[in-house]
């Protein structure tokens with residue numbers, strides 16, 4: 369790291385101009401986001417969106433974006449959007465030379481595990497996750513000693529080193545099925561304590577949990593839901609299973625980010641709240657102008673490290689790349705592939 373970083377290193381690349389050509393080339397994209405991006409913001413976003421879409425073609429790159437990415441990324445440049453499960457699955461099916469992960473580091477690692485021969489890029493290598501950093505490989509080995517014979521199910525929100533110590537991975541979209549697929553009376557389920565509790569409520573398998581929490585979802589409380597219901601009659605409450613149990617007890621529906629989006633597509637509630645990260649509602653609302661979205665939400669500071677200017681710079685420089693130690697990768701890949709084979 370240079371002692372005096374250049375202004376570009378500190379603030380991002382030079383802004384690009386919103387020319388009439390850029391405006392014309394991006395007009396169809398603005399149509400998709402006009403319900404959630406005000407007209408005065410578009411001249412700031414459109415030049416990067418236009419440049420990134422050109423760079424993607426030049427590099428034969430595919431952009432995968434998690435549901436928590438901003439609407440400019442999600443609707444403007446992504447080829448594949450979804451929850452952690454969909455991103456892992458689609459990463460394994462891509463025939464592009466380059467994968468750009470617009471999400472946090474564990475998601476980029478999962479894409480690299482499934483595509484060891486491809487270039488996997490992440491716009492900001494410091495985009496972490498409080499769950500992934502709550503547990504180490506040594507912790508998993510200690511848990512195995514303490515609960516001999518119990519298999520380890522790791523949430524994908526873990527490092528490759530932790531996955532390498534695990535029997536199988538899961539996401540919030542398949543956790544119950546993965547636990548039950550093992551055919552055991554007891555499993556170690558890590559690192560999210562609240563997700564573990566939610567799974568335990570839906571299976572007879574004994575769940576040994578870890579005390580990891582998502583710093584975004586743990587800030588919601590059951591009383592927030594009471595207050596929302598009082599203020600917004602008829603409100604339908606959708607919650608992510610990383611929320612504390614008192615929130616889930618009050619929710620009308622609990623599911624992964626993709627399951628929440630699916631609920632809105634299917635049921636078209638008149639008034640809804642998604643108890644999760646803020647961009648989720650923006651992205652779903654863009655396609656549902658007739659649904660009223662109540663928006664108390666929490667920002668994920670890690671997801672918000674990913675920005676359009678950083679993605680443009682990433683595709684210009686082709687770094688930072690995601691690399692994983694070969695020995696770790698081989699064992700971690702097994703845990704992810706076993707998950708994909710189940711569901």
Ligand code: 13P
Pocket residue numbers: 435450451452453539540541610623624625626
């Ligand atoms: P989903 O797998 O439901 O998208 O949630 C994972 C998550 O919290 C990403 O940070």
Ligand code: SF4
Pocket residue numbers: 472496497498499500525582583584585610645668669670671
């Ligand atoms: Fe991790 Fe929570 Fe952010 Fe998801 S929302 S990346 S679980 S800190």
